[in-house]
Amino acid sequence: MVDKIIFVQNLALMVKTGFSIGDALLTLSQQIHRKQFAKVILDLHQGVVKGESFADALRAHPAVFDELFVNMVAAGETSGNLEQTLFQLANQMKKSYALHKKIRNAMIYPTLILTVMIVVGIGMFIFVVPRILDLYTSSGYTLPLPTRIILAISNFVKYNGILLGSIAGVLAIGGVALLRTESGKYIWHRLVLHIPIAGKIIKRIQIARLSRVLNSLLATDIPIVKSFQIIANTLGNRVYRRHLQHASQQLAKGDSLYSVLSTRPDLFEPVVSQMIKVGEEAGVLDVMTNEIATFYEDEVDSTMANLTVIIEPVLMVIIGSGVAFLAVAIVLPIYSLVDEI
Numbered sequence: 001m002v003d004k005i006i007f008v009q010n011l012a013l014m015v016k017t018g019f020s021i022g023d024a025l026l027t028l029s030q031q032i033h034r035k036q037f038a039k040v041i042l043d044l045h046q047g048v049v050k051g052e053s054f055a056d057a058l059r060a061h062p063a064v065f066d067e068l069f070v071n072m073v074a075a076g077e078t079s080g081n082l083e084q085t086l087f088q089l090a091n092q093m094k095k096s097y098a099l100h101k102k103i104r105n106a107m108i109y110p111t112l113i114l115t116v117m118i119v120v121g122i123g124m125f126i127f128v129v130p131r132i133l134d135l136y137t138s139s140g141y142t143l144p145l146p147t148r149i150i151l152a153i154s155n156f157v158k159y160n161g162i163l164l165g166s167i168a169g170v171l172a173i174g175g176v177a178l179l180r181t182e183s184g185k186y187i188w189h190r191l192v193l194h195i196p197i198a199g200k201i202i203k204r205i206q207i208a209r210l211s212r213v214l215n216s217l218l219a220t221d222i223p224i225v226k227s228f229q230i231i232a233n234t235l236g237n238r239v240y241r242r243h244l245q246h247a248s249q250q251l252a253k254g255d256s257l258y259s260v261l262s263t264r265p266d267l268f269e270p271v272v273s274q275m276i277k278v279g280e281e282a283g284v285l286d287v288m289t290n291e292i293a294t295f296y297e298d299e300v301d302s303t304m305a306n307l308t309v310i311i312e313p314v315l316m317v318i319i320g321s322g323v324a325f326l327a328v329a330i331v332l333p334i335y336s337l338v339d340e341i
Contacts, residue, residue: 001100003037004064005093012086021082022048040064053077068213068234075220088216095212099205099300106304110311117319122157124326129154132330143333150329186238193239193266201303206240207272208296215289225251243267256280 007028014024025045032038040061047057055074058065069089076085133143133151143151157164178184193199210231217227225248232244247260258277261268272292279288 001093001097003032003034005090005097007032007037007041008086008093009090012083012090015083015086021054037064054082066234068217068230071222071226071230072216072220075217075222079221081220085220088219092212092216095297096209099208099297102301102304103205106308109308110315113315113319117322121322125154125157126161129326129330130158144329146325146329147333150326182238186242189238193237197307201300201307202237203267203269204296204300204303206235206237207268208293208300209235210240210244211272211289211293211296215286215293218286218289224257240267257285 010028010031011024014027015021019027022045025041025048029038029041029045032041043060044054044057047060048054053074055070055077058070058073072085072089073082076082129150133147133154179188192202213231213234214227217230218224222230228244228248228251232241232248235241235244243264247257250260251257256277258273258280261276262270262273265273275288275292276285279285
């Protein structure tokens with residue numbers, strides 16, 4: 001992603017300074033360190049030299065340049081504003097990458113802590129706790145309730161480890177297989193939208209991306225119906241994707257953008273629909289989509305920053321409670337034995 005951003009940004013600068021697309025591509029292919037990507041850029045150069053448009057050359061590499069990228073370049077070439085289009089693409093890609101990086105960084109710490117908790121917990125219940133509790137059970141004394149709970153969990157994990165591992169493996173394989181199907185992806189994406197906190201973040205990410213991409217497409221004079229067809233294929237969440245595919249059909253029939261978005265308040269907050277309505281009525285839809293994108297990008301940034309602050313003490317409370325309960329379960333029988341003696 002970083003290589004692609006640098007490539008588009010440098011290409012835009014070279015076109016601005018008077019380089020032809022062919023010469024710019026040849027020069028950039030010699031400066032890119034990643035051989036596979038450099039080969040793609042060289043292939044683009046060869047296509048352009050043979051007489052293909054830049055957009056047509058890009059279409060030969062759908063794994064690297066998606067439909068959104070190709071259509072924006074095609075619109076830029078047609079309108080004679082390729083330089084401006086490339087700068088818009090570079091800016092959009094940088095914002096998308098920055099957002100993705102913030103989300104990934106925010107999830108590293110809680111994921112690491114949870115993984116360590118699970119591994120250490122399983123190890124404790126299989127290897128450590130049984131040895132300690134064996135000392136108590138062999139004494140013949142009645143164990144306190146917390147100790148009996150820990151003992152039951154430990155025995156269950158110890159003697160059913162293979163079964164639990166097999167079930168987890170089957171569920172994991174089945175889940176992966178299901179998520180490779182469109183119906184499975186739709187079910188999962190619909191489910192995550194209803195998860196507290198996470199669902200709200202995902203909705204805001206989708207709205208921010210939709211608005212940012214729509215703003216870029218409108219700036220290159222791509223019709224609104226075509227824009228929604230393109231955007232529908234760029235959004236990751238299948239629920240939003242399906243609605244946008246339906247929305248493009250409604251827009252083709254003459255419905256307003258406000259009307260097709262306002263029918264799904266569960267996906268688009270009322271403020272989004274109202275801002276779109278104002279933009280349509282005032283003829284400044286490009287301005288409004290930029291405002292919506294900026295607003296929701298800032299909201300996601302703020303939420304992710306706060307989420308990290310919230311998750312840390314919550315995890316500490318969970319870990320502390322688990323350790324405290326385990327400590328009580330191990331220590332309490334000692335006091336019971338002393339009392340009986």
